[in-house]
Amino acid sequence: MSLIAKTPKPPYYAVIFTSHRTEGDNGYEELAERMVNLASQQTGFLGIESAREEVGITVSYWADLESIKKWKANLEHQEAQKIGREKWYSSFKTRISKVERDYGI
Amino acid sequence: MSLIAKTPKPPYYAVIFTSHRTEGDNGYEELAERMVNLASQQTGFLGIESAREEVGITVSYWADLESIKKWKANLEHQEAQKIGREKWYSSFKTRISKVERDYGI
Numbered sequence: 001m002s003l004i005a006k007t008p009k010p011p012y013y014a015v016i017f018t019s020h021r022t023e024g025d026n027g028y029e030e031l032a033e034r035m036v037n038l039a040s041q042q043t044g045f046l047g048i049e050s051a052r053e054e055v056g057i058t059v060s061y062w063a064d065l066e067s068i069k070k071w072k073a074n075l076e077h078q079e080a081q082k083i084g085r086e087k088w089y090s091s092f093k094t095r096i097s098k099v100e101r102d103y104g105i
Numbered sequence: 106m107s108l109i110a111k112t113p114k115p116p117y118y119a120v121i122f123t124s125h126r127t128e129g130d131n132g133y134e135e136l137a138e139r140m141v142n143l144a145s146q147q148t149g150f151l152g153i154e155s156a157r158e159e160v161g162i163t164v165s166y167w168a169d170l171e172s173i174k175k176w177k178a179n180l181e182h183q184e185a186q187k188i189g190r191e192k193w194y195s196s197f198k199t200r201i202s203k204v205e206r207d208y209g210i
Contacts, residue, residue, distance in 0.1 A: 004123045004198050014202050018109045051156040054107050093109050093209035097202035104198035
């Protein structure tokens with residue numbers, strides 16, 4: 001279950017991953033869940049939010065760019081990125097952004 | 106239908122709006138659609154992506170902070186924000202972030 005992430009006071013970083021899936025599971029559900037668990041164990045990980053309808057949007061939050069770089073280079077994650085490009089996503093966009101301000105209820 | 110937004114080369118801005126809905130529609134669907142149409146007419150609007158499961162995530166993209174500020178202050182949007190706080194959302198978080206880098210397929 002995805003909730004609103006409890007992030008600290010800005011600044012911090014958000015990786016906005018938007019995607020269109022291909023047909024079929026192709027191992028997606030299991031490996032995607034593994035990646036969320038693995039990400040949450042990384043240094044600098046602050047939280048993750050995810051929802052899918054026509055597009056899927058996953059936003060992960062990180063303390064700094066170095067943490068994002070290390071997570072992108074994580075070997076198990078690299079393998080999943082490769083499978084994602086080959087099997088799961090017909091298109092995707094990853095955006096690295098710096099959260100400057102936040103508010104809410 | 107929400108697609109992957111065709112945004113220009115960074116830098117640009119992303120407003121990440123994550124929310125939990127209350128029960129019932131309460132005029133949400135109609136007014137939310139109106140807000141997407143209205144947002145897309147504003148100066149500096151670059152695109153929008155949206156999906157909802159347990160949480161709803163809407164990411165709108167903007168050329169600069171001034172455009173975001175003006176959209177937040179738009180009178181019809183202000184009224185919708187008020188209704189959102191009172192009726193639609195049990196909780197939400199808005200994060201203003203600067204997209205520094207992007208890539209995809």
